[in-house]
Amino acid sequence: MPVTAAVRDAHLLQRVGLHAGEMVRFRHGTKGRWIEGRIASMNTDGSITLHEIALGAARSLRPDRLEVRRPNKRGRLQWQNVGIVALTWEQLSLW
Numbered sequence: 001m002p003v004t005a006a007v008r009d010a011h012l013l014q015r016v017g018l019h020a021g022e023m024v025r026f027r028h029g030t031k032g033r034w035i036e037g038r039i040a041s042m043n044t045d046g047s048i049t050l051h052e053i054a055l056g057a058a059r060s061l062r063p064d065r066l067e068v069r070r071p072n073k074r075g076r077l078q079w080q081n082v083g084i085v086a087l088t089w090e091q092l093s094l095w
Helices: 005-015 082-094
Strands: 023-026 035-042 048-052 058-061 067-071 077-081
Touching: 005 035, 023 048, 067 082, 077 082
Parallel strands: none
Antiparallel strands: 023 035, 023 067, 035 048, 048 058, 067 077
């Protein structure tokens, strides 16, 4: 039985500590306003496909360009870089 693309994408996202439909934000460079979107899938090259909330446009961006909300030491949600979240997720899964 072949694995469907949706199941494969969900598995890849879980490996880096993300899930489809999760809110993320990004910028068009180092300056400018934050643009919010929702994660759709992960591509074979490691980029993450998302859909902008305001325009509905689909984009594929490198994980280091995205931020996701995660709890800090006190439990308050704060924006963290997806690259850092992925490293933390991998380290925690080993223990």
